[in-house]
Amino acid sequence: MSFDEGLLNEPARLEQRDEQRLLWALATAGAQVRRAVDTIGDFGIERLRGDEMPRALLVATDSAPSAVSRLVTRVSCTRTPALTWHGVELPRWAGPADALLIGSVDGRHPRLAELAAQGVQRGLAMAVVAPAASQVAAAAAGRAPLHELPRDINPRAARWSVLTPLLQALDVLGINQIPSGLLIEVADALDEQAEACRLAGDAFTNPAKALAVEFADAIPLIVGAGALAGVAARAISDALQQFSGVSSVSVSLPDGVGRAGALLRGAGPAPVDDLFRDRLDETPAVRPRLLVVGDDGSADDVLLGDRSDAQIQLDEVAARRAAKALHDLAAGLGLRSSSVDVPAGDPLARFASATAFGEFTATYLALGLGLDPGSPGPAERAH
Numbered sequence: 001m002s003f004d005e006g007l008l009n010e011p012a013r014l015e016q017r018d019e020q021r022l023l024w025a026l027a028t029a030g031a032q033v034r035r036a037v038d039t040i041g042d043f044g045i046e047r048l049r050g051d052e053m054p055r056a057l058l059v060a061t062d063s064a065p066s067a068v069s070r071l072v073t074r075v076s077c078t079r080t081p082a083l084t085w086h087g088v089e090l091p092r093w094a095g096p097a098d099a100l101l102i103g104s105v106d107g108r109h110p111r112l113a114e115l116a117a118q119g120v121q122r123g124l125a126m127a128v129v130a131p132a133a134s135q136v137a138a139a140a141a142g143r144a145p146l147h148e149l150p151r152d153i154n155p156r157a158a159r160w161s162v163l164t165p166l167l168q169a170l171d172v173l174g175i176n177q178i179p180s181g182l183l184i185e186v187a188d189a190l191d192e193q194a195e196a197c198r199l200a201g202d203a204f205t206n207p208a209k210a211l212a213v214e215f216a217d218a219i220p221l222i223v224g225a226g227a228l229a230g231v232a233a234r235a236i237s238d239a240l241q242q243f244s245g246v247s248s249v250s251v252s253l254p255d256g257v258g259r260a261g262a263l264l265r266g267a268g269p270a271p272v273d274d275l276f277r278d279r280l281d282e283t284p285a286v287r288p289r290l291l292v293v294g295d296d297g298s299a300d301d302v303l304l305g306d307r308s309d310a311q312i313q314l315d316e317v318a319a320r321r322a323a324k325a326l327h328d329l330a331a332g333l334g335l336r337s338s339s340v341d342v343p344a345g346d347p348l349a350r351f352a353s354a355t356a357f358g359e360f361t362a363t364y365l366a367l368g369l370g371l372d373p374g375s376p377g378p379a380e381r382a383h
Contacts, residue, residue, distance in 0.1 A: 001369050001370065002369075003213070003216035003217070003365075003368045003369055004368050004369075004370065005203065005213050005216070005368060007367065007368055008202070008203045008206075008209045008212065008213070008364060008367075008368060009202045009203055011199045011200050014199055014364075014367055015199060017367050017370075017372065018363070018367060018372065018373065018374065019372045019374070019375070020154065020372055020373075020374025020375055021154070021374065022154060022156060022157060022243075022363055022372075022373045022374030023199055023360070023363055025153075025154040025156070025157035025374070026157045026194065026356065026359055026360060026363065027194040027198070028157070029157065029159070029160045029187075029190040029194065029352075029356060030160075030186075030187040030188065030189075030190035030191035030194065031187075032158075032160040032161040032164065033160050033164045033183055033184075033186055033187035033190065034184070034187050035161075036147065036160075036161070036164035036165050036168065036183070037164070037180050037183050037184065037187075039147075040168055040180070042147075042148075043127075043145050043146070043147045043165055043168065044145040044146070045127055045145045045165075045168055045169050045172045046172065047145055048099075048125050048127060048145065048169060048172045048173055049172050049173075049174075050125065050173075050174075052174075053079065053080055053173065053174045053175060054080055054097065054098050054099035054125060054173055054175065055080070055081075055097040055098050056080060056081040056082070056083075056094070056097075056098045056099070057072075057073070057076050057080055057081070057082040057083075057098070057099050057100075057101070057173075057175060058082075058083060058084075058085040058090070058091075058094060058098065058099070058100045058101070058124075059072045059073055059082065059083070059084050059085065059100075059101045059102075059103075059166070060084070060085045060086075060100070060101070060102050060103075060111075060112055060115050061084075061102070061103040061104065061112075061162065062103070062104045062105060062106070062109045062112060066238065067159060067231060067234065067235035067238070067355065068103055068159060068162050068163045068166065069084040069103075070084065070231045070234065070235075071163065071228070071231050071351065072101065072163070072166055072167070072170065074227055074228060074231050075170070075176055075228070075348070076170060076175050076176060079175050079176065080175055082175075085100075085115070088111050088114055088115075089114070089115075089118065090115060090118045090119065090122065090124075094122060094124060095122050095123065095124065096122070096123040096124065096125075098124050098125070099124060099125040099126065099173055099175075100115065100116075100119040100124045100125070100126045100127075101126070101127050101166050101169055101170075102115060102116055102119075102126070102127070102128045102129065102130070102136065102140075103128075103129040103130070103162040103163070103165075103166055104128075104129065104130040104131075104134070104136045104162075105149065105153065105155045105158045105161075105162065106131065106134065106151075106155070107130035107131040107134020107135055107136040107137055107149075108134060108135055108136070109135075109136060110135070112130075112136045112139075113135040113136045113138070113139040114139070116128055116136055116139035116140045116144070117139040117141075119140075119144065120139070120140060120141055120143045120144065125173065126140070126143075126144040126145075127144060127145045127146075127147070127165070127166065127169040128140045128144050128145070128146045128147070129146075129147045129149060129161075129162050129165045129166060130146065130147075130148075130149060131148060131149045131150070131151045132146075132148040145169070147165035149161055149162070154374055155376070156242070156243070156373070156374055157359075157374075159235075159355070160186075160190065160352070164183060164186075167183065167348075168183075178348070182346055182348060182349075185345060185346055185348075185349045186346075186348055186349045186352045188349075189342070189343060189345065189349040189350070189352045189353040189356075190352050190353070190356050192343065192353065193342075193352075193353045193356040193357050193360070194356065194360075196208075196357075197209075197356075197357065197360035197361075207341065207357065208357060208360035208361040208363075208364055209361075209364050211291070211338075211361045212361050212362075212364035212365040212368060213368070214289055214336060215240070215246065215289055215361065215365050216365060216368060216369070217286065218286060218287055218288060218289035218336070219247060219248070219249065219286055219287065219288045219289065220237070220240055220246065220248040220249070220288075220289055220291060221248075221249050221251070221260060221263055221264070221288045221289065221290050221291070222234075222236045222237045222240075222248060222249070222250045222251070222291050222293065222358070223250070223251045223252075223253060223256070223260050223290065223291070223292045223293065223323065223326060224250070224251070224252045224253060224292075224293045224294055224319075225253045225254075225292055225293065225294040225295040225316075225319040225320050225322065225323040226253070226294045226315065226316040226319045226320070227315065227316070228294070228347050228348070228350070228351045229252075229253075229293040229294025229295075229319070229351070229354070230252030230253070231351065232293045232294070232340075232351050232354040232355050232358070233250045233251065233252065233293050234250045234252075235355045235358065235359075236248075236250070236291070236293070236354070236355060236357075236358025236359070236361075236362070237249065237250035238250075239355075239358055239359045239361075239362035240358070240361075240362045240365065242362075243359075243362040243363055243365070243366045243371075243373035244362055244365045244366035244369055244371060244373065245366075245369075245371065246365060246369075249263060249288075251263075253318075253319035253322040253323055253326075254315060254318040254319045254321075254322045257322035257325065257326065260290075260326055261325075261326060261329055263288055264288055264290065264326065264329050264330055264333060264335060265329070265333070269332075269333050269334060287335055288330075288335055289335070289336050289337070290326060290327070290330045290335060290336070290337035290338070291337070291338060291339075291340065292323045292326065292327065292337070292338070292339045292340070293339070293340045293354045293358075294319070294320075294323075294340075294350070294354070295319070295320050295323035295324070295327075295339050296339055296340075296341070296342070323339075327339075340353075340354045340357055340358070341357075342354050342357070
């Protein structure tokens with residue numbers, strides 16, 4: 001499948017090919033956060049406030065916003081045991097001392113509806129994000145706070161509509177301090193990235209379009225340097241595969257440095273051009289293209305957010321050093337590499353900016369390949 005680079009400089013043609021208007025939907029992420037902040041009174045999560053932090057936290061979401069559960073458990077696990085729950089029944093030990101957060105874009109998932117019903121029956125502290133009158137919302141039976149999602153939301157651009165209310169629930173439960181001011185910072189970061197990656201910008205000024213061009217003839221290797229950056233790297237890799245069908249690999253540092261290094265070394269050094277070789281039957285080798293999330297700044301900079309404990313700070317520093325080693329390795333092998341450019345700020349806002357950039361890149365890559373990135377695949381239509 002050939003990539004039409006010239007298309008990226010023609011906004012009218014891009015808009016025409018983007019039949020599901022995914023670019024527009026992605027650009028509304030900041031507005032999704034602000035909507036949740038403005039309607040928190042309707043959510044009713046003050047009912048979750050208690051004297052003690054939950055003994056454990058279970059998070060269950062449908063497939064579309066899979067990064068939601070990863071982020072929620074990642075930011076919660078240093079305060080209380082937190083895990084993504086994929087089962088059709090709650091674990092036997094789950095009860096009134098525990099909490100359950102459920103997020104569903106369309107509200108039709110039978111597993112999530114069953115978990116909501118069980119959460120009500122067992123008396124867990126529970127919050128639900130789903131469309132009103134959906135199966136998942138009905139299963140909560142008015143016994144749990146419900147944040148109502150609009151029914152016309154694009155599932156591939158719904159992350160912050162689902163995630164923001166769940167983060168608000170974490171704040172009320174006492175697991176993480178996520179005030180409205182921080183969420184507005186997240187919304188601002190999303191708006192800034194949407195502006196930088198806007199449809200009208202050409203491939204020379206739009207970083208998402210420029211990276212899409214490079215990914216078109218490479219194997220994207222997305223590396224996250226640190227805890228939240230690892231979640232962001234996985235989200236970007238998922239978007240590249242889901243939107244454009246391009247094979248992509250994600251790795252979290254520092255533990256994954258050996259795997260990432262092996263993938264880079266497997267490409268070997270850049271080939272030496274031989275003017276006399278026969279090129280008629282040659283197929284250009286597809287080589288890795290390294291993109292690193294979260295390694296900006298000095299590797300020794302420990303100003304990583306007030307919520308990071310000492311061990312996480314050590315891991316973050318080690319991750320940044322590992323990222324530098326990977327950049328050096330890529331350079332030595334003649335491979336292209338870069339870091340996601342995100343503004344300074346809270347780690348959550350930086351996560352938001354990085355994942356938004358990755359999703360815009362995946363969208364432009366799909367459009368250049370002649371695909372509609374917002375069109376659901378067969379498995380999604382079956383669901």
